[in-house]
Amino acid sequence: MEVKIFLSSFDLDVLLEYRTLKPDAEINVLLSYGTVNGDYYDMVVTHRDKINDLILDSGAFTYNFAGEAARQKIDLDGFKCYCKTFNKQFNFIFNFDVNFSDHGYDENCRNQDVLEKAGIERVVPVVHDYLGKNTDEAGEFIKRYPLISLGSSKYRTDKKVVAKIVKRIKDAGRKVHLLGVSAYNSIKDIPIDYSDSSNWAQAQKFGYIYFWNQPYDANTPDIMLRFRDKEIDNPNNTLTYFENYPHRTEVEEYIKNELSITYRDLYGHNSTFCRQLVNTHYFVKLQDRVREAHIANGFDTLYP
Template sequence: MRIYQSSMTIRHLREFAKRHPTAKPNVLLSYALLGNDLPHFIGKNRSLFQSLILDSGVFSLQKPGAQQTPEELYPKFKTFAQYNTSAWDLIFNFDLHFGLDSYDKNLEFQIDLEQASIPVVSVIHNIYNDDVDKILSRGLPEHKTVAIGQCEGRTVIKNVEPVINKLHQAGAKIHFFGSSEYRLMAKLPIWSCDSSSWSKYPSIGVLLFWNPKNDMRFDKTDKIHFPKYQDAKTPTGCIYYRDYDYLKDFEEYLGSNLNFTLADMMGEEADLNRAVANMLYYCQLEKKIEEQQRLLGFVLPE
């Protein structure tokens, strides 16, 4: 199982590698948000992570304040992907449309990119119709990857399971966009997913910890809150660190894995340190998901 940590920076990767050199994260970058770090990702610092995905960045254009239109972004994305194909393990299609009737519209972009020798990944935005059959009828590309994109109800197992099983039985590697929920990933033959929570949680002072002492819970994740300000409210579903029953366990975990102390989660470099700690959580979550998938008999590619 691969969890692609999105919007990564070289600064975070370097700090993570310094503190935990044996674990290598998987990284997703958005073309629309590529910055000055790019030469490091596809050049001299490539050894700091396991694999690298390029997303077109179309989703970023849906947000208020977007600096480009799709008409401006597409030719730039196409040219960049065409001349840098080998730098990426996977490149996702330019899925401009997210509606239930979007497959044929997005297929136009996919065909155009494929004709430019860019092996893009198809994305399903409707898990209730025959879009999966249309994708399989075209034949799986060499990378064999198909993605499940935005679609209402897709995080309900009974809704998405038929599509995922059909893809899995056809030999596809399934990527699940924008979610890394253990309760979903561990119960289905999903090969990869992506998440930006490694960086979003630190901004509100939240650290993720897989607590093996949570014997009665399927998902053993605890969300521990280290507020930036004394009067900050603890987010729903999180535990204020002073009230956390397993704080000593968490402190030992930080120390043995990353050489951090609890004070490092609240000091001047707290945002960086928290992000690094959450990066490790996701690297470990990959293994936890793999273990459960194997127990269910799912045989997935490395």
């Protein structure tokens, strides 16, 4: 098994530039129906060859947590039509699982049934009741589907609960996608097949970059480096600013060698774009790091 980490809410201009810089890189992308924009067609159709694996989220998270204006744009009929139009462009598609509660199994299954009866292929069910308090969702999906997604925000950071349900699904010979989790320490010791990085979008919003810190601190394998143009410098906080990072010289050298981006670029007119490229490269490399950890844990032998 080789884990794939999908970049969420990816931008077309970043894709095109990064592919130019790294023509052989493995770029896996998750698009969300909840945030469809004008670039989606170009990523799904025009430049589909520049993406390795491409998957589609239903936008259920946006539906549950965004404002009313966004909710009105997201419904099952619209999602079904979008899927029917572009189904063959996606490796798989997540169900329209709008009920995030532990009692949502029946409603979410009805939505899955609607999509499947419409002829949409490779629709992945999403488990929310990890503990099976109301319905043994994992057990029911194991009977019917080769790939199962885990989407509960309630248990997402509980490593023991996640590890237990992942093991159950993997022992049954099924594959697992862990939604919205990409931190190295959260996934390196769990034999998931897929995950997606919502952190990429957060980094884009707040303007920081990720850097692989393991050569310098094994206990903190990666680190967020902040920039003062995006936030007020509080002398009492514990955040690490780029300028204060003890290994700033090494970071600058690495970014320049890998992406031809300089320190001035990170603060220049195109600073946001350059930081996006740096973060893209981090998550592409993170995928390699997690794969190495999975091999070290013997997952490739246990779950070939």
